[in-house]
Amino acid sequence: MSRRVRCWLALVALAGLGATLVVAVVDLEPFGHYPGPYGDVLAKVVPGERHTGQLVAATTFDYRGFDTLGEELILFTAACGCAALLRLRRRERGEQAGAPPRPAPSFAARALGGALVGPVLVVSAYVVLHGHLTPGGGFSGGVLGAGALLLAYAAGQRLRLGRVGSIGLLEATEAVGAGGFLLIALGGLLALGATLQNFGPLGTSGMLISAGTIPMGNVAVGIEVTGAVALIIAEFLEQALLEDRG
Amino acid sequence: MDELQATCLIVVAAVGTLVVFTRDPLRQAAVAGIFGLALSALFLSVQAPDVALSQIAIGSIVVPVLVLLAMAKIREHDE
Numbered sequence: 001m002s003r004r005v006r007c008w009l010a011l012v013a014l015a016g017l018g019a020t021l022v023v024a025v026v027d028l029e030p031f032g033h034y035p036g037p038y039g040d041v042l043a044k045v046v047p048g049e050r051h052t053g054q055l056v057a058a059t060t061f062d063y064r065g066f067d068t069l070g071e072e073l074i075l076f077t078a079a080c081g082c083a084a085l086l087r088l089r090r091r092e093r094g095e096q097a098g099a100p101p102r103p104a105p106s107f108a109a110r111a112l113g114g115a116l117v118g119p120v121l122v123v124s125a126y127v128v129l130h131g132h133l134t135p136g137g138g139f140s141g142g143v144l145g146a147g148a149l150l151l152a153y154a155a156g157q158r159l160r161l162g163r164v165g166s167i168g169l170l171e172a173t174e175a176v177g178a179g180g181f182l183l184i185a186l187g188g189l190l191a192l193g194a195t196l197q198n199f200g201p202l203g204t205s206g207m208l209i210s211a212g213t214i215p216m217g218n219v220a221v222g223i224e225v226t227g228a229v230a231l232i233i234a235e236f237l238e239q240a241l242l243e244d245r246g
Numbered sequence: 247m248d249e250l251q252a253t254c255l256i257v258v259a260a261v262g263t264l265v266v267f268t269r270d271p272l273r274q275a276a277v278a279g280i281f282g283l284a285l286s287a288l289f290l291s292v293q294a295p296d297v298a299l300s301q302i303a304i305g306s307i308v309v310p311v312l313v314l315l316a317m318a319k320i321r322e323h324d325e
Binding site for chain 2: 032057135137144232
């Protein structure tokens with residue numbers, strides 16, 4: 001295809017996209033005007049039914065928890081696919097080269113990374129555990145947790161648990177998180193007859209242990225997201241995030 | 247729409263344009279991170295702190311890191 005034809009094709013496509021966008025925006029509700037009934041219904045119902053003021057968490061982990069279940073499994077599958085694809089490439093390249101030695105991190109990277117790992121981990125745990133009380137929750141907290149692991153890597157630290165390498169550890173973490181969320185979904189089915197029905201103790205609104213299965217779901221998702229994101233990054237780094245596989 | 251939201255929208259549009267006009271992928275990864283932060287400020291200004299937090303985590307941790315790692319891979323291949 002010549003450059004001329006491509007330019008014309010792009011122009012036609014862009015004009016079509018632009019026209020569609022204009023039509024879509026003209027039909028939108030005015031800025032800040034919310035016409036749907038669900039937000040108002042939930043705002044009335046959630047504090048009484050679930051003992052929490054965090055409507056977003058109540059929606060994602062309870063009322064529309066089924067969507068979150070699907071999203072969890074999508075992330076789980078994506079991380080598995082990423083791991084499988086990149087691992088294949090590593091084996092293809094042959095082991096004769098062996099793992100190239102990692103350059104030692106500079107003093108600045110070690111100092112800054114080392115100093116930040118602890119605080120970032122604490123913030124991550126805080127964001128996950130308070131997902132039903134304040135903004136945040138399993139997803140953002142989980143990504144922060146993976147960020148903390150990345151900082152540890154930048155500082156040149158190694159993570160091992162006995163004979164399990166860090167890739168194995170991350171895979172297990174991801175699986176435990178995804179499995180935990182499935183168990184919460186099943187628990188609702190067994191206890192109250194509907195998948196993801198909130199079977200946990202509702203407690204007092206505003207307390208750390210309240211809102212039933214919502215904080216449990218946050219913790220499960222937090223663990224899963226930490227494992228999945230760290231696993232993807234680790235596989236990209238080709239050697240394990242903090243230590244070789246063996 | 248109040249002034250804060252309008253400012254955030256303009257900043258997002260400006261930084262987004264900057265991302266497009268940054269030709270060096272290495273710099274683009276850093277500018278894209280700043281774009282992520284601008285976007286999270288916009289989300290915060292329309293009272294969506296949950297989305298803003300996720301955006302900070304994704305836009306300034308995951309996306310730049312993945313872009314950098316992918317670029318490292320490509321360079322390794324070229325050599």
